[in-house]
Amino acid sequence: MKVAGFTIVRNALKYDYPVLESIASVLPICDEVLVSVGQSDDDTLNLIKGIPGCKIKIMESKWNDDMRTGGLVLAHETNKAKDALNTDADWLFYIQADEVLHEDGLEKVREAMLKWKDDKNVEGLIFNYRHFYGSYAYEVESFSHWYAKEIRIIRNSPLIRSYRDAQGFRRYNTREPDDIQLINGGSKLKVKDTGAYIYHYGWVKNPYIQKRKWSNFQKLWHNDDWITKNEDINPEYDYSQEVALMNFTGKHPAVMNVRIKMQDWNFKPVRRKLTLKERALSFTIRHFGWNPGLYRNYKLI
Secondary structure, X not given: OOEEEEEXXXXXXXXXXXXXXXXXXXXXXXOEEEEEEEOOOOXXXXXXXXXXXXXXXXXXXXXXXXXXXXXXXXXXXXXXXXXXXXXXXXXXXXXXXXXXXXXXXXXHHHHHHHHHOOOOOOOEEEEEEEEEEOEEEEEEOOOOOOOOEEEEEEEOOOOEEEEOOOOEEEEOOOOOOOHHHHHHOOEEOEEEEEEEEEEEEEEOXXXXXXXXXXXXXXXXXXXXXXXXXXXXXOOOOOOOOOXXXXXXXXXXXXXXXXXXXXXXXXXXXXXXXXXXXXXXHHHHHHHHOOOOOOOOOOEEO
């Protein structure tokens, strides 16, 4: 069995992405990992070049900064990276630059890939998610507005393409679907659940860095008029919005330990109480893996 990993990254230093930890977390089960480095305002390219070992492959890419519809530039860049992979891999493992696979799930992932390798009815594998917010000490409690599971391993097919803003994947009738298809079309992939966890750290940064990242990301969705109208001059990201959080009592992935110790900001959560419906939903997802009523971009078989 051959497994090829891939990811995209841009301005990793400027916006403090844990991309080295992200890549390191999947290296043990990948034969190679392709990193597509977008043109950056910092030293991201040399950061990636500094990763030791022969498994890392680097591709330089120029992002289309004029593409401002639904974050589609992220899907386009993901598809460019996917298309650059060797065609002899059985599975493709996509990991985003702010996601880290917990080492406790490595064997589960390996076993799932081996088990379903020859079953062509299985088009992808999904993972459980933990979303952290404001600090490494707090995770999102309710999945009302956060995805509980998502596809990160896909079969090596040219017809499976990154969907919308690269949150997941779908199957198309062509390897080059247009933007309208990438937003509204395609077929949901038939998947199996690995039972492994991916930890998402996209909302854990120094509030000054988070604000710069948030402001930059608006350019992937909105035009200049919208940005000007909604501009916030506060240099810090406002973490005070009410998010249903709970104390994280588990262990973070080992590759994150050094980064976590270097946290240089204080975070005071503004918690809100879950509704009865949200509590029930959160309980069923965390204890039974069942998420009734939530959006799922896949078909669990």
